[in-house]
Amino acid sequence: MADFNLKEKASANKIVRGGIMSRRTKGDMIFDTINTIFMVIFTIIILYPLLNMVAVSFNDGLDALKGGIYLWPRIFTTKNYSTVLSMKNMGNAVRTSVMRTVIGTLSATFVTALLAYILSRKDFLFKKSLSLLYVVTMYVNGGLIPVFLVYKSLGLTNNFLVYVLPGMVPAFSMLVLRTYMNGLPDSLAESAMIDGAGHFTIFFRIILPLCMPVIATVALFTAVGQWNSWFDVMIYNRMSDNLTTLQYELMKLLSSVTNQKSNSEVMKNATGTVTPTSVRAAATVVTSLPIIILYPFLQRYFVAGLTIGGVKE
Amino acid sequence: MFKRDPDFGKKLKNQKALIFMSIPFVIYVIIFNYVPLVGWLMAFQNYKPKNGLFHSEFIGLEKFKFLFRNVDFIHDVRNTLAMGVINLVLSTVAAIVFAILLNELRGVIGKKFVQTISYLPHFLSMVILTGIVFDVLSMENGMVNRFLMTIGFIDKPVQWLAEPKYFWWIVAFANLWKETGWNSIIYLAAITSINTDLYEAASIDGAGRLKRIWHITLPGLKPTILILLIMNVGNVLNVGFELQYLLGNDLVKSVSETIDIYVLNWGISRGDYSLGTAAGIFKSVVSIILIIIANKTAKAMGEESLY
Known part of the structure; x- marks a missing residue:
């Protein structure tokens, strides 16, 4: 580092x-x-x-x-x-934009950090296979239509959760966090383990505080991505006025000006x-x-x- | 593989907690990332939502045959590749030049200021970028038309976004405006790791600034340039579609639409899920081939593997 x-x-x-x-x-x-x-x-x-x-x-x-x-x-x-x-939709747009940014960023950062923690345990038996499962997603994805149909059958259309759930564990952020956690001395977690601490205690009390600089970075990128996205609004929540966002409203203004x-x-x-x-x-x-x-x-x-x-x- | 580990059973027991914690992550990635891959079957079917994936009629490669005979699709593949390559070349050159010039800029305060300003557009959304492009290129008061008329390059305003021949370059320059500063960060970091003794020795030998840039900075950047270039070749089909979708209009449709927009138009708007999926598969497969070639090239040149 x-x-x-x-x-x-x-x-x-x-x-x-x-x-x-x-x-x-x-x-x-x-x-x-x-x-x-x-x-x-x-x-x-x-x-x-x-x-x-x-x-x-x-x-x-x-x-x-x-x-x-x-x-x-x-x-x-x-x-x-x-x-x-x-x-007309301004109140909704501001509320949804703020909510998706705050909830999306907090949940994604926390969950991704937890996965990074699991994968940074040196002797974890399924470390390789679980990593691979996620790294593959950086290169292969189903594409717009299959993804759309799966989300639809999961009930994620006209649903706020479509802003939060799909991008919850970005593989790249996980790799960045895992690299950082791998760089922390093993003795920290080991001595806590001997004192009887469980994984959640070690994660919350020891690892998370030490990772704050890199967590802030990952959170920043997630937040900017959440704030700026409009495409998921158009595809999944077009029919729900209360789920519109500022970017989507701006996009509609833009096309009316053209x-x-x-x-x-x-x-x-x-x-x-x-x-x-x-x-x-x-x-x-x-x-x-x-x-x-x-x-x-x-x-x-x-x-x-x-x-x-x-x-x- | 596991059999070789005599303590496997014991470890399994010790790691119960970790394994329990992993289960939600496995379920999550399967549902959100792997289940959609099953949907690729649709490309080989005449998919009807009422029949579902398991009762739709299989039609083999019909949809792919349609794609390759469809002029719109051929155009969209060409547009995607063209914009991808133009963007890749221009953005790489711009980022390197900008990083070198910024590094040579005298005065720490000025340097910090330019740097800060240059990153800013990276954080603005594509919707905002599109709005700025509309304003800058506008017929009435756009700064480009005004400037070109002032210097006498043109005598009446040009309707930039209505002319197919300008579209690819408008997309490229919009991307340059947004990302040059940002892309230069990695090159700046590489420049600072070049040994300063080299510069001292060169200046004692009487090499001027340009000579030092040419003979020390650029060769020092070579590994970084190569690795990034190779990495980005794998991404060349992902030129995105946001800007093209937002800037495009009926007049420039033949050059503005990318594969992603094709998928959107046929798959979502016209509801031909099978065709949309087939076009998506084509893009994924070409991307994966490009990534594999890129990685092999990187390895052959003695660079670290990309994945």
């Missing part, structure tokens, strides 16, 4: 290298200038569409259609947001106008808000996680 500090090592190396290369040649200066310009352009390309979306979301709808909105709204309004928040007729559906009233485009901008901001807010805090976890993933089982 030494690779955890790669990022820090990277900056340290840089400082050392900078010291050695204290004599900068003309070629170096040109290179640095071009590189800096490139990075500035790159950053603008990433950020501009996002910031522009925020500006449009706070601008009067009809006025925004005239163009010329860049990073700041011209005619400020919160009408787009009030339209989004008063949409059917070009829509921008003429301007809604007017005393406080201003909204258009499908401006409403979609507001909906996009609402939908990505949780990720943007949490993003800075979560950064260190996902970088660590990706490095573990790269190290492989």
Whole structure:
């Protein structure tokens, strides 16, 4: 797990290298200038569409259609947001999105960690066969139709559980967690065993607390996946308004905007106008808000996680 | 295999608790991952939901024959492969170039800032990405049309998403926008493990920045590049379909639809479960063959096996 500090090592190396290369040649200066310009352009390309979306979301709808909105709204309004928040399914969408993210993430992370614990017991007789059973699922799956029919016969259509159950034990997360647990000293579990502790006690009291960094990483990825998915809503829960999610509602807005007729559906009233485009901008901001807010805090976890993933089982 | 272990019975008894804990996991994976595989039988049947899997008529390879004579399916296979390969090549090159340039960027703060910004789009959903593509390419105020008109490259706005010839590239560039920063993480990690003495020696010998990148950084990245490339070749059919499904429209249907969308259209929308399953099997089998070839190649080149 030494690779955890790669990022820090990277900056340290840089400082050392900078010291050695204290004599900068003309070629170096040109290179640095071009590189800096490139990075500035790159950053603008990433950020501009996002910031522009925020500006449009706070601008009067009809006025925004005239163009010329860049990073700041011209005619400020919160009408787009009030339209989004008063949409028919909004309450359901927010509730289901939050619930699937919280319940889906907690259950998947816990259950996957438990399987990883079982498979990290060194002398467990069925370690190989059980691992294989799960690893195969990374490469072979039934495909959309057979899976759809099985879930349907299990009663998972128009059912909240379809968001939680199918992705409960991702094999890749299991491998990441198992690798980490294999790296913990055996003596910890052994001495607890001698003191009479059972597997659940060892798992909860010793292994789980020690695995927190990697558990956080796995949980983060699961949470982002849950929050962002819309396809399972469309396939399994299309008929249940109370099981819709924010992403699915946004997707419906998106397809209504593509059917070009829509921008003429301007809604007017005393406080201003909204258009499908401006409403979609507001909906996009609402939908990505949780990720943007949490993003800075979560950064260190996902970088660590990706490095573990790269190290492989 | 178990017979060789004289303590097998004793171990079995000792591990009662672990075995009990494993049982739910075995049942779970069988129901959710292995039972659907039984459904592959549907591809060889004229499956009717009212008859079920065990009373539907077997028709052999009829559905597969239909697939390979169906122009739409042939197009969708071509589209899947084309977008898969374009994405693979562009995203690999972009991630390597970006990682190298970021590594060369002076100033720790600027570097951290660019890095943080570059990962951000990875966490946005495909629905949001699609919305951004619509905005950026829009006829009215899209930044691409505006920019190209300002520099005089075009004189009237182009309707990018209505032209089949642009579609694959739009998907590729949308993916680049979303994933370049993210994909570069692994290369950045590899760059930091290159021995710094090499750079010192080279700069003492008078090698400039580009020379050092070319002769030290790139060769140092070679194993990582190869292993990732091989791994991704196995995934080339999984270009996904979210973006294609959301961005596609009737005007570009012939180039936008992938095998997954074919399965969705025939299987779910038209209810031909047998045909949908057959198309799915075709994709799975080709994927597995690609993965096996990839793994054999990796082994032959002396790299660690992928599975």
